Amino acid sequence: MAQPLARNTRRLPMVDRDQALSFLQQSLQTQAEKLYGIALEDLHLRPAHQGGQNIVYSYTKDSREYILRISFRSDRPPEQIQAELDFVLFLSDHGARVSTPVRSRQGRYSEVLWLGERPLSLVVFEKAPGDRLADRGYQYRDGAPIEEYFANWGQTLGKMHRLARRYAPDPSSARRALLVDTLADQTIPRYVPASQRRVRERCAQLIERLRQLPRDEGAFGLIHGDFSDGNFCIDYADGTITAFDFDDAAYCWFMYDLADAWRAGTGWIAHEADAEKRRAFMERYFATLLQGYAKEHTLSGEWLGRLPLFVELVAIEAVMNEFRAIAEQGEPYDDEGLAFALRCIEEGIPFLGFFDPIYSHEHPFQLR
Structure with a gap:
């Protein structure tokens, strides 16, 4: 009952x-x-x-x-x-x-x-007004450039981060967890198989680096934690974005949400054979997203320069979700996709392997 x-x-x-x-x-x-x-x-x-x-x-x-x-x-x-x-x-x-x-x-x-x-x-x-982009076959609204969408994505995220700086939960209530502590103390020990020794080592090294970072008021706070295009809707009348699914919200550096948005952008160019063209697109995409972000909130160049570090954290968090799903929900082991992600973690290949020779445009993010 x-x-x-x-x-x-x-x-x-x-x-x-x-x-x-x-x-x-x-x-x-x-x-x-x-x-x-x-x-x-x-x-x-x-x-x-x-x-x-x-x-x-x-x-x-x-x-x-x-x-x-x-x-x-x-x-x-x-x-x-x-x-x-x-x-x-x-x-x-x-x-x-x-x-x-x-x-x-x-x-x-x-x-x-x-x-x-x-x-x-x-x-x-x-229900958030509008539709997810995937529900429209990844077709943006008629007559509007896709850059508008990227900028609106960034602006929505920037506003949430700006407001998060002022958020003070009731001291008598439960608080959302620290993302890095949850990874180190619960997720990795519980879900990463003991046979994945190198992955455990790489995770420990990354967590140690992250724990050395300052928790500046303007760069650290409660984040969405999964702000990809599956977790917001677009009003196709004017392009405004409404966010939902905050159940991954955690205390972390704001760069995590930006790194997650970077990861989500790879889908637009994933089937391009030329790695340099993929890189050039990602630079344009992320610059446009940051232009929108800066309308609401600003991070220093020093923080933005840590993007590779936080993309690695996003990759590790995604792998942990795979291991959790396998352990708790009995989901099938995705050999090629998970193997690709694990190889990138083990060998320290940056940016999800997206610009590395290991990457195949015919089989994106799969190890063949």
Whole structure:
């Protein structure tokens, strides 16, 4: 049954997606109406994707579209979900375009259903206006240059970082974790196989370098943590961007989000055979993104010069998500993709191997 958080959830038993989904199909028959005034048959399950972190439904009520997100991962207990929502509401209150949570009939932004001793956190969000770029076949709006999209992406990110500098969570509430500490103390020891000795060594070396960096007020704070084009919608009327999916939010350097945006840009030129043309495009792309970013927030040249370091961190975090999905969700081992990423980490190949001879434009980011 649904209830506010009232149990110790620090050490949570593991539950996989299939278990959670089977439970929800039964529980939501009564709880969907009780909590949100929506009938089960009006909930539409969204397809899962590889490495998916949540179970997601969409529905329409009173001519408005909503998203119901259910979090089941063991490292995302209800108090961390509440901390995420507090940040999202702060951003919204201060003018950022974000998908905001809505209260349940009980007046709460998040609800909990218990699967045995395992809490599943439910949150309803207003659907972000517009569409994801992938939903439009990666076609941007008619008559507008793609550079507008890149700049708007950067500006949206810059505004979130500018506001994050002012964000001060309630001292009595849970705080989102430090990304580097989570990697070092939990993710790597738990999920990286002991056989991956070189990967563990490289991760430890990177973490040590990161821990030596200053945590400047203007360069460090609570970040989105996964601000790729799958986690925002574009209003095709004017190009404005609305962000969602802050469940990876963590304390880290702002350069992490920028490095993640750099990684996402590789898809535009991934099938180009000439490495120098790939490099030239990425320089133009990232410069345009930074022009938008600078409209809201500024990072020094010294911080921007650390882009290779943070792209490496993004790569390691992505590999950790692969290992976690294999361990917790039983997802198939992606031999070629994961092997490519591991080779780059082991050998210290910068920029995801995108400009290295190891890269194949015919089989992007796969080891052949």
